[in-house]
């Protein structure tokens with residue numbers, strides 16, 4: 001069984017005025033992600049929204065400006081994307097969607113062995129989620145036109161690393 005992961009498509013990353021905006025690259029993938037969501041819905045494959053959700057004084061803020069603080073508008077999924085009750089929404093506090101979350105359990109309970117990644121940032125949360133998924137022996141595909149980063153060199157490197165070192169399909 002397949003599932004679609006929509007990673008960190010949240011106001012603080014995608015809005016131009018967001019606390020840690022990815023910039024125009026983030027906006028540019030919205031329509032493709034919408035298409036993927038409808039495609040997976042049509043086939044009745046699960047859609048999993050992965051959402052950065054930090055404590056007020058999260059350790060991560062020693063490296064990055066405060067963003068996606070629990071309960072704030074910045075931590076909400078962008079309104080362009082349609083979240084249904086049947087979708088799974090997972091909050092995370094670190095880069096990987098697997099770290100300290102029930103994602104692995106959810107995938108196993110639903111017999112999902114293949115995940116398709118979309119969202120931001122290619123070289124951070126997408127890459128480290130892909131790495132953990134591969135360590136757990138999931139098949140991983142990354143839609144290259146549905147992931148983005150503020151740093152285009154890092155974006156390209158991450159896709160190469162995902163393909164050559166992690167064995168992801170870049171499609």
Ligand SMILES: [Zn+2]
Nearest residue numbers: 052060068093
């Ligand atoms: Zn974060």
